[in-house]
Amino acid sequence: MEPRPRSFYILTGFFVLFLLFLYGPTLTIGILSFQGPGGGLTFPMRGTSLHWFRELFEQQAVGDIWGSFRRSLVLGLMVMTTTVVVSVIGGLAFRKRFPGSTVLFYLIVTALVIPSILISLGVGLMFDQAGMTVHWSTSGYGAQLTWTLPFGLLIMFAVFNRFDKSYEEAARDQGATAWQTLRYVVLPIIAPMLLGVALFGFTLSYDEFARTLLTSGSRNTLPLEIYGMTTNVTTPVLYALGTLTTGFSLLVIGTFITVTTYLARKRARAASDAGKGLV
Known part of the structure; x- marks a missing residue:
């Protein structure tokens, strides 16, 4: 067995340091x-x-932490659902070029490069000037969608760009309507990717601080509540909260990975069974 070059150990050491910096x-x-x-x-x-x-589980010890957790959870589910639905619709729409599609694409991507705090300020001012209440479920919801939708749409663009249209053609040859083709052919095939978009939407919303800072109104979401705690909580209860929220995030990610793996294996078994049937 040939000895590894010195560069291997240098790069390995660099990678270990990177992991320590990332998770330390x-x-x-x-x-x-x-x-x-x-x-x-x-x-x-x-x-x-x-x-x-x-x-941490004593309400008076940590202010409105559990209320803020519920708000972040509900807001994350709202943003996740909207991101998935709009991303699929947008991905289907962009399968064919239409007038203004290029301009619309760049407008979508632009939302990612505008500083988040400016979007938060702009959305908050827009609601205030329009006489609408600045609230986490309205202005906060809209501000977070400017963050999650571009990611979801970019993922769907990539998915449909590689999608084999022969599946749809085969379904139509069998007499399936456009809706039946979408429901029974397209959506099951892209289901693992939809779960990825859902995970993006939920986690980006659940952890978002800057775009919620000036749009949540008088009720904090969890990141805002944690930030407020850093100014008046001087005990490890703050660390206990961080540990629980990190564990919750890992649980969400693990659940999505498990479901995605299950769907992928189920699809592989179905394809294998179909192949055996043809034989």
């Missing part, structure tokens, strides 16, 4: 959240316990 803060917060009752915000740790997690 999260691991540090997770470790410090398990301190004893006398624990502080820095090392060394003062005992180990679940004390700060118990404190």
